Structure formats: structure tokens, C-alpha cells
Amino acid sequence: MTNALTASGLFGGQFSDPTLAAEFSATAFARRMLAFETAWTRALAGVGAVPEDEAAAALAAIAAFDPGAVAVLAQGSDRDGLPVPALVKALRQGLDAGPAKAIHSGATSQDVIDSAMALTLIAVTEALDARLATALTQLDDLAARFGPAPMMARTRMQAALPATVALRLDAWRRPLADHRARLVPLRAEFGRVQVGGAVGRRDLPEGQGTAVAEEVARLLGLAPAPVWHNDRSGPVAMGHWLTLVAGTAGKIGQDVALMAQQGVDELRLSGAGGSSAMPHKQNPVLAEAMIALARFVAAQQGLLAQAMVHEQERSGAAWALEWLTLPAMAEATGAALCHLTRLLGSIEGMGAA
Structure with missing residues (x-):
């Protein structure tokens, strides 16, 4: 929608x-x-x-x-x-x-639409995979430049123990790499032809x-x-993966917003956003968008999961939930990864001031 x-x-x-x-x-x-x-x-x-x-x-x-x-x-x-x-x-x-x-x-109609959706999701994951690869390269570059710099580790938003920037960068990189690795088994789940015929017997031509x-x-x-016409595991698994990817981007966005806070000053960005009322501010607008998008995608996954309740041989209502949610989830995740690569590319410094 x-x-x-x-x-x-x-x-x-x-x-x-x-x-x-x-x-x-x-x-x-x-x-x-x-x-x-x-x-x-x-x-x-x-x-x-x-x-x-x-x-x-x-x-x-x-x-x-x-x-x-x-x-x-x-x-x-x-x-x-x-x-x-x-x-x-x-x-x-x-x-x-x-x-x-x-x-x-x-x-039957479901054969056509489900197979077309599988082709669409393959194209979507190819685009997202390329963006994940870019982000991983950028994180490797940041680790080479700033990894040894000192930084306070924080738990429950409180100062914990001294650490280095590498600790934080590794926490960002590891799940992104895992999400890329998940794409191989994921494509095996949703990248399947759907041919069942009228009621799933696959008996024509005789x-x-x-x-x-x-x-x-x-x-x-x-x-x-x-x-698989009434087993929606594949589309729901795709939504779950999108939720993971967007969620990791949102976590990075949240960390960046906190690290860039005045008084914390553990991260310096170029091109941050301005305020209409307070000219001195540099708002981390990309990070904020990533957080909002992550929460949006997570909320949609709860709705998409209800498509699993496919009554009998075919559901019109449960099926339609996929058309409402998956495109929105994919686009939001794509936007989050675009913001992530821009954000990582705008980091000018990391570590304790």
C-alpha cells in the first residue's frame, strides 16, 4: 500500500x-x-x-x-x-x-501470481545484497581507519568499561554479514515455482x-x-529476513545518533541536517530515518505472519496480506540500506573526543 x-x-x-x-x-x-x-x-x-x-x-x-x-x-x-x-x-x-x-x-491464478512474486523477490534480494556488500566494505574501511581509537563501551546507556571503536564496528558488521549468508537458504525457500492447478493436485495435463x-x-x-499454495513459509521467511536487515540498520542508526550527541562526541559526521529553530544543531537525519524504517518493517512482519493462516486449499484474505506488506517492507528496507551506505560514507571521525 x-x-x-x-x-x-x-x-x-x-x-x-x-x-x-x-x-x-x-x-x-x-x-x-x-x-x-x-x-x-x-x-x-x-x-x-x-x-x-x-x-x-x-x-x-x-x-x-x-x-x-x-x-x-x-x-x-x-x-x-x-x-x-x-x-x-x-x-x-x-x-x-x-x-x-x-x-x-x-x-490457476495463484500459480501465476506466486511464481511472479518469487521472481520479484529474487530481483529485490539481488539489489539488497549489493547494498549489504557495499556497507560491509565501508565498515572494513572504518575499522582500518578508526578501529584502534579508544571509546567507552556502554551498557544500558551507561558508561561501562573502556574499549575501542573496533568493538562497536564489529557489532555492526557481524549481523550484516550473517544476513548476506542467510540469502542462500532464503532464496531456496521463496525462489520456488508454484504450480498446483485449481486445488493443488497438480494433475493437469493428465x-x-x-x-x-x-x-x-x-x-x-x-x-x-x-x-506450496497454502504454505506461506517462503513469503513470511522473506519478511523475516527484511525485518532482520532493517533492524540491524536501525540499530546502527540508533548507535550513530547516540554517539554523535553533543557531550558524547564519539562520532563526527559530515553533512548532518539543520534545524529551523536552532542553527547550531546538526541532526543525524539519516540515522533517524533508519530507526523509523526499522520499526516500520518490524510492525509489518507481525501482519505478514498472519498470512500463514491460509484456510483450506486457498485463502483470498490471507494471501492479500502479502501484497499489502511485502512491497512496503522491501522498499523500507531498501531505503534503510541506502541511508546506511550514505551514513557510513559520511563518518569523518570515531572515538573519544
């Missing part, structure tokens, strides 16, 4: 990430739904379920559909609750019975359902998998 106020530009880019927002755009998602339909038709032809000439006509119709023509899909969603029935109708329009049957037959599913997975670059 788009927040009109923060997306308006009034608050700049503090709470938005145009790169990740574009991955969830209507056009990008429609393009991935079309990729599924293309793979499905190719797979049907591959097992001999439809003749090659009919598949060729169907593929031409799919290729001719403009993924930017969102209005027809939006109208279909208002009627059907999701865009796939309108998409399939539009793809089949004007085709003879044979080529029309070569489009979507044996698949006797060839598994072969078609495996070929669709291969064509899309997704992992083959058993039917």
Missing part, C-alpha cells in the same frame, strides 16, 4: 526506494506474470499436450500483450479480486479454440503435471518444488 504522504516527495527520499518500488510496479509484475504464461505454454508444448503450431500462435499472443496496459487488469481485479482472469481473457481474445487452450490451461511444473521452473529460473 502506497503512503501518499511519504511518496509525494515532500519528505524527499527518506522513506522510499524508487529502485525497489519499480520491482513491484504494475508493469514489472505484469511482465513477470506474462513470463509465467509463456513458460506454461512452452511447457505444455514440450510434453506434447498442445500441438506446436497452436503453441506458436498462443506464444505470439502472449508476446503481443503490452504489460503497461494495466487498466484492463485493474478492472479485472476490481471484479475478480486479482488480475489473472482478466489477463488470461485478454491473451485468448481473438484466438481460435486450439491456441486459446494453449494459454493457461491446467494452471499424467504430466509434474513434468510441466519442472519445465516451467527451469524456464523461469526458479527451483522446482512441491505445491
Whole structure:
């Protein structure tokens, strides 16, 4: 769900990430739904379920559909609750019975949307992984420059024992590295094809359902998998990972804000924000945005987890929670990592004054 106020530009880019927002755009998602339909038709032809000439006509119709023509899909969603029935109708329009049957037959709307979402989340994690890599390099550079400098360790926001900057930097770096390492098993959870058909039996085309599913997975670059249409562990695991990443960025932001406090002066930043009433202030605005974004993502994960309660073979309500929360969580996490790399790059000094 788009927040009109923060997306308006009034608050700049503090709470938005145009790169990740574009991955969830209507056009990008429609393009991935079309990729599924293309793979499905190719797979049907591959097992001999439809003749090659009919598949060729169907593929031409799919290729001719403009993924930017969102209005027809939006109208279909208002009627059907999701865009796939309108998409399939539009793809089949004007085709003879044979080529029309070569489009979507044996698949269902959830196969299309879940597989398209898996492709989207792969693109999202690739972008976030690159930002994590940048942040880790920056932290290594800060450790080389300031690691030996003395700094008071603090527990429960009270002075504890003398330490060095390296202690704090290591506490920032270690979880970020762990989050990167988690991406490999995480992608195995959400980067799977969803092919179940109408109720999850994967029985069409008759006797060839598994072969078609495996070929669709291969064509899309997704992992083959058993039917998971009412097991939402993958999307919820993705949300959990986003919560961890945003939370670590928020922890770093909180530490920076405290270290930069006047009177503590353990960290010096360039380009800090100004105040409308107090010209002497340098507000750690990037750090503050990271804290707010971390808390926002954490709150959304509680809502996303409720998508696990998928009644019977398919839920319309629980499923929709993923569409409301995952894009917002991904964009907020992306913004937090953008701020993190900017913030780390603005550190001019660390250690006791």
C-alpha cells in the first residue's frame, strides 16, 4: 500500500526506494506474470499436450500483450479480486479454440501470481545484497581507519568499561554479514515455482503435471518444488529476513545518533541536517530515518505472519496480506540500506573526543 504522504516527495527520499518500488510496479509484475504464461505454454508444448503450431500462435499472443496496459487488469481485479482472469481473457481474445487452450490451461491464478512474486523477490534480494556488500566494505574501511581509537563501551546507556571503536564496528558488521549468508537458504525457500492447478493436485495435463511444473521452473529460473499454495513459509521467511536487515540498520542508526550527541562526541559526521529553530544543531537525519524504517518493517512482519493462516486449499484474505506488506517492507528496507551506505560514507571521525 502506497503512503501518499511519504511518496509525494515532500519528505524527499527518506522513506522510499524508487529502485525497489519499480520491482513491484504494475508493469514489472505484469511482465513477470506474462513470463509465467509463456513458460506454461512452452511447457505444455514440450510434453506434447498442445500441438506446436497452436503453441506458436498462443506464444505470439502472449508476446503481443503490452504489460503497461494495466487498466484492463485493474478492472479485472476490481471484479475478480486479482488480475489473472482478466489477463488470461485478454491473451485468448481473438484466438481460435486450439491456441486459446494453449494459454493457461491446467494452471490457476495463484500459480501465476506466486511464481511472479518469487521472481520479484529474487530481483529485490539481488539489489539488497549489493547494498549489504557495499556497507560491509565501508565498515572494513572504518575499522582500518578508526578501529584502534579508544571509546567507552556502554551498557544500558551507561558508561561501562573502556574499549575501542573496533568493538562497536564489529557489532555492526557481524549481523550484516550473517544476513548476506542467510540469502542462500532464503532464496531456496521463496525462489520456488508454484504450480498446483485449481486445488493443488497438480494433475493437469493428465499424467504430466509434474513434468510441466519442472519445465516451467527451469524456464523461469526458479527451483522446482512441491505445491506450496497454502504454505506461506517462503513469503513470511522473506519478511523475516527484511525485518532482520532493517533492524540491524536501525540499530546502527540508533548507535550513530547516540554517539554523535553533543557531550558524547564519539562520532563526527559530515553533512548532518539543520534545524529551523536552532542553527547550531546538526541532526543525524539519516540515522533517524533508519530507526523509523526499522520499526516500520518490524510492525509489518507481525501482519505478514498472519498470512500463514491460509484456510483450506486457498485463502483470498490471507494471501492479500502479502501484497499489502511485502512491497512496503522491501522498499523500507531498501531505503534503510541506502541511508546506511550514505551514513557510513559520511563518518569523518570515531572515538573519544
